[in-house]
Amino acid sequence: MKQYWSLLWMNLASIPARLGLVATIVIGVGCAVGTLVSMLAMGAGAQREVMGNVRPDRVNVFSVGAQGAMQSSIPRDVAAQVRDLPGIRRNAAGKPIAMSQIMVFIQARDKVSGAKINFPLIGATQEMTDYQPELHLTSGRLFRPGLRELIAGNICARKFAGFALGDKRPMRGGDWTIVGTFDMGQSQGSCLVYADTEVLMTAFGRNTFNQVAVMLDSPARFAAFSDAVKSNPTMHAEVKTEAEVMEQNISQLRGMLNFVSYFVGTIMAVAATLGAVNSLYAVVDSRRRELATLRALGFRAVPVVASILTESVLLALPGALLGVGLAWVLFNGITASPFGFSFHLAVTASIVATGISWALVMGVLGGFLPAVRAARVPVTVALRAI
Numbered sequence: 219m220k221q222y223w224s225l226l227w228m229n230l231a232s233i234p235a236r237l238g239l240v241a242t243i244v245i246g247v248g249c250a251v252g253t254l255v256s257m258l259a260m261g262a263g264a265q266r267e268v269m270g271n272v273r274p275d276r277v278n279v280f281s282v283g284a285q286g287a288m289q290s291s292i293p294r295d296v297a298a299q300v301r302d303l304p305g306i307r308r309n310a311a312g313k314p315i316a317m318s319q320i321m322v323f324i325q326a327r328d329k330v331s332g333a334k335i336n337f338p339l340i341g342a343t344q345e346m347t348d349y350q351p352e353l354h355l356t357s358g359r360l361f362r363p364g365l366r367e368l369i370a371g372n373i374c375a376r377k378f379a380g381f382a383l384g385d386k387r388p389m390r391g392g393d394w395t396i397v398g399t400f401d402m403g404q405s406q407g408s409c410l411v412y413a414d415t416e417v418l419m420t421a422f423g424r425n426t427f428n429q430v431a432v433m434l435d436s437p438a439r440f441a442a443f444s445d446a447v448k449s450n451p452t453m454h455a456e457v458k459t460e461a462e463v464m465e466q467n468i469s470q471l472r473g474m475l476n477f478v479s480y481f482v483g484t485i486m487a488v489a490a491t492l493g494a495v496n497s498l499y500a501v502v503d504s505r506r507r508e509l510a511t512l513r514a515l516g517f518r519a520v521p522v523v524a525s526i527l528t529e530s531v532l533l534a535l536p537g538a539l540l541g542v543g544l545a546w547v548l549f550n551g552i553t554a555s556p557f558g559f560s561f562h563l564a565v566t567a568s569i570v571a572t573g574i575s576w577a578l579v580m581g582v583l584g585g586f587l588p589a590v591r592a593a594r595v596p597v598t599v600a601l602r603a604i
Contacts, residue, residue, distance in 0.1 A: 225525035246490035247537025254483030255545040259563040261475040267561035274437035305439035315433040326378035341415035352403030369398035391421035494584030530585025538577030
């Protein structure tokens with residue numbers, strides 16, 4: 219350990235004499251970490267946006283085996299049975315907060331690019347305001363049962379043509395009027411449009427629901443409610459928490475973003491590691507006589523290897539902090555809109571930890587071969603110099 223600390227101190231003390239090589243390592247690691255962190259921030263931001271309004275007391279009832287709402291089919295009699303199950307919260311009028319929903323996709327044109335994007339039109343019942351208290355009308359009113367009326371999220375009105383208050387959209391059954399616009403609590407990234415369930419089912423020729431959205435008395439009632447659904451074989455349905463549904467909805471997008479992030483980050487990391495290897499090789503070559511002399515004086519190979527590995531890791535650390543800092547300043551909070559879904563990039567603590575860990579691994583890999591080379595410097599090099 220004495221040899222290790224002595225060698226490490228000598229290595230660090232010589233940094234001012236080789237600032238160019240040190241800067242190469244720090245900047246290379248910083249670029250790799252900054253790229254990885256900024257790209258991972260996209261996946262974290264997308265998940266934060268989707269999970270912004272999730273509540274533990276809300277659940278969704280799907281048909282057994284359905285991967286999502288679009289693959290689910292709930293008959294009317296089953297939806298009626300769900301409303302009578304235990305554990306469901308009741309509104310001020312004493313009615314169970316269980317909203318039967320259908321979902322169809324409609325197309326809209328971007329006001330700026332002119333591109334057409336598909337997004338869901340959701341049929342909902344009047345329990346919608348009880349089930350989603352975060353829904354806040356900013357203009358107009360709620361749609362009326364039995365009429366071809368729509369309410370649209372403000373993001374729809376801002377980004378897409380035909381969703382402003384009073385606009386009429388030609389769809390099945392004739393023109394549908396936008397009678398209200400709304401914000402949706404902490405989650406504003408998705409374009410959502412709501413209409414009356416029965417009118418939507420008639421217009422699109424549907425006779426089953428996609429799901430029943432239920433608010434429970436409390437999260438603790440989930441087990442009792444789920445058991446009641448499972449114990450009734452005629453329902454042929456299953457229950458998922460809102461968090462599970464949202465995680466499933468975002469998993470594909472987040473998986474794709476994370477794959478791209480790690481793919482690009484790995485390429486950058488390999489380049490930075492090779493740069494660190496070359497720089498440390500140059501340092502070792504410039505100190506061959508010094509290292510050989512130390513070996514002749516009795517310094518062993520293990521302390522030599524350990525000291526250079528530690529130096530490499532310590533040089534990677536400021537690179538990691540540089541990359542994380544740049545990612546935070548330049549990308550945290552900025553808006554991204556892939557596939558018509560808007561969210562803010564989020565440089566979270568877990569991503570910062572990933573970036574720093576990534577840098578430390580790069581430091582170990584970049585310093586290993588030069589450290590081994592330094593330990594193998596023959597003593598004869600020092601003797602020849604003398």
